[in-house]
Amino acid sequence: MCSYEHVESAKRHELILQSLRHGERVTVAALAELIGCSEMTVRRDLDTLERDDLLRRVRGAAVGMLTGEETPYAARGKHRLDVKRRIALGVVELIDDGESIVVDGGTTTLEAARLLVDRRLTVLPLNLHVANALKGADRVRLVLPGGDLRPGELSFIGPLTEHAFEVMRFDTMVLGSCGLSVRNGISSHDLQEGAVKKAAVTASARVIAAVDSSKFGRTAFGRVCPIEAIDVLVTDEDAPADEVAALRDAGVEVHLV
Numbered sequence: 535m536c537s538y539e540h541v542e543s544a545k546r547h548e549l550i551l552q553s554l555r556h557g558e559r560v561t562v563a564a565l566a567e568l569i570g571c572s573e574m575t576v577r578r579d580l581d582t583l584e585r586d587d588l589l590r591r592v593r594g595a596a597v598g599m600l601t602g603e604e605t606p607y608a609a610r611g612k613h614r615l616d617v618k619r620r621i622a623l624g625v626v627e628l629i630d631d632g633e634s635i636v637v638d639g640g641t642t643t644l645e646a647a648r649l650l651v652d653r654r655l656t657v658l659p660l661n662l663h664v665a666n667a668l669k670g671a672d673r674v675r676l677v678l679p680g681g682d683l684r685p686g687e688l689s690f691i692g693p694l695t696e697h698a699f700e701v702m703r704f705d706t707m708v709l710g711s712c713g714l715s716v717r718n719g720i721s722s723h724d725l726q727e728g729a730v731k732k733a734a735v736t737a738s739a740r741v742i743a744a745v746d747s748s749k750f751g752r753t754a755f756g757r758v759c760p761i762e763a764i765d766v767l768v769t770d771e772d773a774p775a776d777e778v779a780a781l782r783d784a785g786v787e788v789h790l791v
Contacts, residue, residue, distance in 0.1 A: 544615040546571065546579050554589055554598030561595040615645075617746050617770045622646035624768040624791040625708055625744050631655065633705040636734045637664050639689040639727070640710025642744045650674065658704065660730060662688040677702075684727065691726040699730075699737035707738035709764070711745045713752030716780040719761045720745075721754040728756030740765045747772040761786060 549569050553560050562580070566573045580596050583589050590597045622645035629635060631654040637647050639661030647664045650657065651671040658677045659665040668674050681695030709731065713721040720743065722728035735741055735758065743764045750773055766787045769778075778788050 543579065543582075546575070547583060548615070550576070550579060550583060550596070551589070551598070554596060559592065559595050559597050563594075565596070614746055614748065617772075618642040618645045620791045621744050621746060621768050621770060622649055624789050625742055626650055626653075628742055628766060628768075628789075629653070629655070629706060629708075634658075634703075636660065636704050636707040636738060638708055638710040638731065638734075638744075639664055639687060640744075642746060643708050643710045646708055646744060658698070658702070658734075660690055660734065679730075681730075684724065687724075687727070689724075689727050689730070691724075691730055695730050696733045699733040702737060704734075704738045706740045706742060707734050709735065709741055709743045709758075711743060711749050711758070712754040714743070714745050714749050715751055715753055716761055716777060716784065718753040718757060720758040720764070721752075722756045722758050723754045725756040728758050731758045735759045735763055742766045742768065744768050746770055747774070750774055750777050 546569050550565055553565060553568055562573050562576050565576045569576065580589065580591055584591050618641060621642055625646045626649045629650070634656040636658045637643050637660065639659070644663050644667060647657075647659065647667040651668060652673065654673040656675040656677060657668055658679055659668065660679070662683065665676065665678060668676055679690050679695045679698035681690040682692040683689070684691050709720065711720045712723045722731060741764050743766070745767060747770050761781060761784050764786050766789065767781060768789045768791060771790045773790065778790070781788050
């Protein structure tokens with residue numbers, strides 16, 4: 535047995551997807567050597583990733599399908615999963631029972647939602663992935679905002695979604711981010727998603743941003759809110775020290791996990 539056969543599937547999937555970004559075609563044998571697992575394990579992983587439309591299987595190899603600026607939701611969910619789970623734990627420790635909260639539709643905020651299933655909360659999710667994570671929670675009052683669904687992301691978008699935040703108010707928003715910089719604040723790849731996030735920020739008494747360090751220094755197309763709109767930022771210890779210091783100088787409470 536290979537020495538890394540025990541590596542958890544999420545980490546294997548991340549390594550496979552990373553390798554496919556550097557070439558059009560990677561063989562099963564090369565992937566097995568890279569990961570340190572058997573070819574049988576790699577083939578099972580490729581089958582799983584193909585079902586998520588993240589690659590295409592060819593004889594004895596795989597071809598990557600990740601193109602464009604925004605990585606597909608399923609691929610983002612496998613990236614830095616251990617870090618996202620630490621951040622999620624740090625976020626939920628800041629939320630009290632009885633709160634009304636908005637949970638953003640990112641993959642880090644999805645991990646936070648999965649930790650809230652036993653809490654007594656009112657939750658408005660910004661995509662169906664988060665809604666599905668909470669749908670069986672007995673103590674969670676789940677309120678859906680309505681609106682259109684963005685394909686792939688399954689996020690709620692459009693004027694009906696934005697209107698929900700004109701008639702409701704929330705204690706806390708758990709906000710994700712495609713990019714975070716001190717100069718440009720929180721940003722989003724999609725303008726309609728960004729408009730919904732902005733409305734949710736405005737409707738919330740407190741904003742907790744859950745952002746892993748890989749998003750620092752990035753600016754996506756649509757601006758969501760300035761740094762001053764964030765009350766608390768939960769991130770990992772790899773966050774750039776100068777950016778963390780600048781955020782704290784701007785009045786943001788930063789938690790490193």
